[in-house]
Amino acid sequence: MNPKNAQSEQPPRAGRSEPFPSGRLTFLSPRPLPTGLPPVDHGHAVGEVNGGYLDFGTGVTPVFGWQATLGIPFFCFLLFAFFLPFIVFLGGFSFGNGWEDALWGWRVTFDYAFELAFWACSFFLLLGLGIWYRDHLKLESVIPTRFNRQCREVCFVPEGEKTPIFVPWEELVAWVTEAQGVTEYGVQRQYGFGIGFYHPATGEKYTLEFETYGQSQAISTWEAIRAYMEYEVHTLKEIQDPLELQGPDDPPWEGVHVFRNARKRLHEDYREGKRGVLYLSGWYLYHLMTFWTLPNRLVEWEVKKIKRMSWKTLPKAMAEWSEPLPEEQWAKPSEELKRQSKRVLELQKGDPQRPVTEIFAQVCEEFSGEASLTA
Structure with a gap:
């Protein structure tokens, strides 16, 4: 996470779009509203999930990468x-x-x-x-962005610093970007997902961004974080196992167990006639060409090493903030967020095909009008 000087601009609002020379940026928050998309961490950016917090930005390489x-x-x-x-x-x-x-x-x-x-x-x-x-070495000094749902806060440690910054969950800004450019190969289109905030003391703008395959994947990543913070999902498997290749007692990463479960399912599908002999042969050929279970074993090794490193680099204030709280001390969502979320769900139910960003813009407009009348 790198700081950028704050610039004068309109306050971010969910659903509002800002054009820039090569594309468009669309805000998903503040006020983390339900998107209606499946909560899936497509980029494997989430590293750890437990009952109290979710770590973002320290996920391991998926097995396909190896x-x-x-x-x-x-x-x-x-x-x-x-x-x-x-x-x-x-x-x-x-x-x-x-x-x-x-x-x-x-x-x-x-x-x-x-x-x-x-x-x-x-x-x-x-x-x-x-x-x-090179990327692995960065993890030795990178401290994850941590989402604490019991406190309803987000903890950031900017690059090169050791003092954590705590931001209220409902004030966090999230966005998706869509950009395109012309190259010798034609029009290239890129998508990304980002989160950020203004430092309460200095006014500096901090952002954390990464590329995604498309806009829906970017929104799904945000939905995975939002659903965790609102107690709708609770484990890493729920947001990183779309193929359902992990058993109830399996660890939540793509280790050797995922390979064995995939092979077992393949043979079951073959016996039931869902897969043919060509698919079966292709599956075995692909995994022979990618060194059988070696990539899965490398994922397991990487997970263990990252976990050891993360605990060594965690600031004391962040570790204390991460301690679980008694349930009676858990923070609650604001009444405004509840009302806006309810209105979003009503509009999504009425028109499931409508883009979620349009729904966000309508809801924010409706409630901003109510606020002005009240004032």
Whole structure:
């Protein structure tokens, strides 16, 4: 989380959009209203969830990240070192003078292709591991953004600082961004999700942002946080297991248990006729190319290491603030949030296809009008 100088702008309000030169920013809060989208942490940004708090920004690499890091270089090595010489062999046999030309072409191609594939794929493997290691080192000094639902507060520790900043939950600003630009490959569209606040003492603006696959994924990430804070979800599995591959007693990350559960479900679907032999073969081929259960084991190792590091770097004030409170001391949502949330749900029920940002804008307009009349 980096500070930015506060700029004069209209106060943020849920549903309001602000254009900028390459796109648009749309606010989802303050006043965390229900979005109606499924609460799913698509980017695996949530690291830990328990009865008192949720940590955001220290999630582990999903298993697909490790599969891509290991599997893509290996696949490219096999493609260039073995498949390409085989194609040359077939070409020599079909268009040359039989076996002699085919074997000569295969041998020459294999000698060059094997060495080139080995060094090129080794480079990309080391590059991928280097990027992972760089990001992993950041976790040694990064302190998570923590959402405490018992206090209904959010704790931030800006980069390079050790003093935590506590922000009321209902005053936190969240937004989604949509930007596009023209490149040599055509129009590129990007999406992101962000949260931020103004420092109560200095007036500095602090923001935390990351990219998402699309606008709905960004809103779903916010919904996962909102649903946790409003006691609608309670575990990491509920927001990070959309494929339901974790059993009741399984840990909430993509370890070896997820691989075994996926294989068990695959064979059940095959026996019931839901999956064919081609899908079954493709599943096994994919996991053989991505080193079987090694990516899952790396995820398990990474989870344990991150947990050890996070406890070492946590400021004392933040650790004390994170201690569970007696239930009678839990903070309650404001009456205004309750009324606005109820109105949002009514509008969503009346028109489920209507964009949630439009509903937010209407509700905020309605209640701002009521406030002005009351005043």
